[in-house]
Every structure is written in structure tokens, then in C-alpha cells.
Amino acid sequence: MKDVRLTIIGFGAVGKGFAEVLLKKQRFLEKNYGINLKVSAVCEIDGSVVNEEGVNLEKALTLAAEKKLNEHDDWNTMKSLEAIKEIGSDIVLELTPSDIKTGQPGLSHIRESLKKGKHVVTSNKAPLAVKFSELRKLAGDNHVELKYEATVGGVLPIINLKKHCLQINKIESIHGILNGTSNYVLSKMADEGVSMEAVLKEAKNLGIMEADPSYDIEGIDTGAKVVILANSMMDMDVSFSDIDVTGIEDVTAEAIELAQKHNSVVKLIGDVNGLKVSPRLVPVNHPLNVSGTLNAVMINTDVAKNITVIGHGAGRIETASSLFSDILDILQ
Numbered sequence: 001m002k003d004v005r006l007t008i009i010g011f012g013a014v015g016k017g018f019a020e021v022l023l024k025k026q027r028f029l030e031k032n033y034g035i036n037l038k039v040s041a042v043c044e045i046d047g048s049v050v051n052e053e054g055v056n057l058e059k060a061l062t063l064a065a066e067k068k069l070n071e072h073d074d075w076n077t078m079k080s081l082e083a084i085k086e087i088g089s090d091i092v093l094e095l096t097p098s099d100i101k102t103g104q105p106g107l108s109h110i111r112e113s114l115k116k117g118k119h120v121v122t123s124n125k126a127p128l129a130v131k132f133s134e135l136r137k138l139a140g141d142n143h144v145e146l147k148y149e150a151t152v153g154g155v156l157p158i159i160n161l162k163k164h165c166l167q168i169n170k171i172e173s174i175h176g177i178l179n180g181t182s183n184y185v186l187s188k189m190a191d192e193g194v195s196m197e198a199v200l201k202e203a204k205n206l207g208i209m210e211a212d213p214s215y216d217i218e219g220i221d222t223g224a225k226v227v228i229l230a231n232s233m234m235d236m237d238v239s240f241s242d243i244d245v246t247g248i249e250d251v252t253a254e255a256i257e258l259a260q261k262h263n264s265v266v267k268l269i270g271d272v273n274g275l276k277v278s279p280r281l282v283p284v285n286h287p288l289n290v291s292g293t294l295n296a297v298m299i300n301t302d303v304a305k306n307i308t309v310i311g312h313g314a315g316r317i318e319t320a321s322s323l324f325s326d327i328l329d330i331l332q
Contacts, residue, residue: 001034004331005052007041007089007118009080009109010096011064014123014150015042017316018093018323019057025324035331041087042069043080050074052088080105084112091119091327098126100220100240107131114138114146121326123150123319129224129240132231147326148232152225153178153295155318156311159232160325161299169301171233174272178225180293180313181209181216182248182268186279187291189256190265196251219247219277222270229272233299238275246278265289 008015022037029035038054049055051074063069084092092113098106107127113120115138122128127135128148139146149159162171177183181203188199200217203209215221223243230236248268259266264281267288271277282288287308290296295313300306312318 001030001036002331003036003038004091004327005038005040005089006327007043007083007087007092008039009043009084009092009094009106010124011042011044011060011069012095012097013316014319014323015093015095016061016064018095018320019061021317021320021324023057023061033328033331037327040089041078041083043078043083044069046070047076048078048080048083050076050078050083050087080109081112084109084116084118089118091121091330093323094120094122094124094127096124098124100126100129100215100224103127103130107135110135110146111138114142114144117142117144119145119147119330121147121150121323121330123148123323125151125221125224125228128231129227132227132239133237136231145330147330148228149326150319150322152228153297153309153311154180154313154315155321156295156297156309156313157322157325158229158297158299158309160329161307161309162233166299166301166304166307169303171299171301173300174229174233174297175269176288176297176308177267177290177295178222178270178297178313179216179219179268180295181213182219182222183290183295183313184209184293185217186248186251186256186266186268189251189253190260191291193253193257195253196248217247217249219245219268222268222277226270226272226275226277229270230275234272242275244274244276244278248279251279 040052042049049072094109096106103126106124110120110127185199223245230238267282269280288296296310298308
């Protein structure tokens with residue numbers, strides 16, 4: 001049995017979702033992969049839970065749900081960067097929310113981890129959207145892996161699809177729906193004939209949308225994913241500033257109705273070849289016409305031809321699937 005030590009940076013929805021899945025799948029990982037995943041540290045903005053023999057995740061989850069993580073027996077005031085430098089770990093999970101303009105604080109976390117010779121698995125788009133080439137080079141220079149399947153499409157295996165299934169293919173184009181929140185809004189407007197304002201209000205009341213959904217609605221989240229796909233799947237060298245982004249904030253109920261009269265729907269499409277994000281008309285019988293929070297991505301290649309991947313683009317448990325995929329890929 002091989003012990004593998006993890007440091008979790010960011011214990012929000014994704015971090016807690018990962019911890020929940022780890023508790024459920026620990027025996028599975030031991031039996032099928034011969035590994036014992038131990039969390040050495042869980043880092044939040046005001047301190048960390050640290051135990052190099054293994055953090056009590058059940059207690060961490062219970063306390064975090066009550067917003068009392070600082071009452072954990074292993075809590076101290078050690079900040080994330082200090083933990084990366086001082087706590088023994090093989091893989092760092094960078095799961096914080098970060099600023100799309102600067103990539104921080106995630107950018108500093110990933111840089112420091114790679115410099116320390118630690119593998120990084122992340123769901124954080126912002127650092128990759130602003131400094132993809134630098135981080136990839138830093139990983140190579142330090143002979144460690146930087147894995148980021150969870151940054152694009154949540155549970156959808158898009159990036160690993162190229163590595164494991166499309167090795168001989170040249171990818172000629174990628175486009176699709178890359179943000180579940182915006183797709184939910186547009187689907188609801190089409191199905192119920194209501195305004196965007198009404199949909200946003202209802203979604204917030206139901207707790208299925210962030211208090212500030214501007215990154216989703218304004219196309220920023222989709223733009224960041226376009227950068228990652230362009231660089232990782234099509235060997236480009238671009239950053240977020242290279243993307244032409246138009247969101248759905250100006251899409252009206254009247255525009256939705258007009259599209260329906262032409263047997264079409266309005267979808268927010270990320271076009272990797274064109275480095276563009278914009279609302280577009282999609283025929284009702286098209287593979288990209290998916291509803292709710294689903295994502296759908298079309299990949300065109302020279303050998304396999306057209307491939308469409310559809311699935312949930314977000315969700316704390318669903319995203320954990322991609323995080324574990326990257327962890328196991330590193331270990332294998």
C-alpha cells in the first residue's frame with residue numbers, strides 16, 4: 001500500500017465535495033489502486049487544519065458546514081503559501097476562487113507548489129487563463145505534473161480525452177456550451193417565456209446560482225475555458241486578454257421568442273478556433289441544444305471526425321470525479 005499525501009487549498013464547495021468523495025471511495029482506492037490518500041493539510045483564507053498523519057476529514061466537513069473550521073483540533077494560523085512550503089505533500093489541490101485579471105490567489109499557490117516539486121491538480125481556471133504557458137513550463141522544469149481537467153466542463157472528460165483516446169488525431173475545431181449557469185438561464189427563458197431578471201432571482205432564491213453570477217452571465221467563465229482548451233488541446237499560446245467575449249446579459253425574452261420562430265434556440269457558445277465567446281443561434285435539432293445546467297462540447301478531428309461530449313459542467317460532487325481522474329493519472 002502506497003501512502004500519497006495531499007494538501008487541499010480552498011475548502012469551499014469543490015474542496016468539501018472532494019473530501020466527501022474521498023471518504024466514500026477510500027476503500028475502493030486501496031483495493032483497486034493500492035494507494036492510501038491522506039490529506040496532510042486543509043487550507044482556508046484565515047488558517048489551516050494540519051496533521052501530517054492525516055486530517056480528520058469527517059470532523060473538518062462537519063465544522064466547515066457550521067462555519068467553525070477554526071475549532072478543529074488541528075487548526076492553526078498557517079496560511080496557504082506557508083503550508084505549501086512546509087507541509088509534506090505529494091500533490092497540491094488548488095481549489096480556490098481567483099481573480100480572472102490577476103489569477104490570484106491561485107496563481108501564487110500553483111507557482112509555489114510547482115517550484116517545491118509538488119504535483120498540482122486544480123479546478124481553478126483563472127491562473128491558467130492568465131499564465132498557462134508559464135505554469136506549464138514551470139511544471140516541466142521541475143519534473144512534476146500540472147493537471148486541470150476539472151477547469152473545463154466539470155465532469156466532462158475533455159482534456160483527458162485527447163491524451164487517452166485521441167492521441168493520433170489532429171484536433172481541427174472545438175466549440176460548445178461551456179457554462180452551466182448561462183445555459184440554465186437561457187433554457188429557463190425559452191421554456192417559460194420569462195425575463196432573465198426573473199430567472200436570476202428565482203435561481204438565487206433556490207440556491208442553485210452564485211450570489212454574484214456575473215462571471216457566468218458576462219461570458220468570462222466561458223472565455224477562461226476557451227483559453228485553456230486553445231492552449232491544451234490545440235497547441236496555441238493565448239491568454240484571457242486574447243479572447244473576444246460577449247455574454248448573455250443583453251439577451252431578451254423577445255430575442256428568445258424570435259429564435260423559436262426560426263426553429264432555433266439561443267446558446268452561449270465558446271469558439272476555440274475563433275477565440276470568441278458570444279450568444280449564437282443553434283437549431284433545435286443540433287447536438288449543442290442541451291437544456292438546464294448541461295454542457296456540450298463538439299470536437300472535430302481529422303481521423304475520428306466529429307465527437308460530442310455532454311454532461312454536467314459543474315457541481316461539487318461531479319467536479320470531484322475530474323479531480324480524482326487527474327490524481328490517478330499522476331500516480332499511474
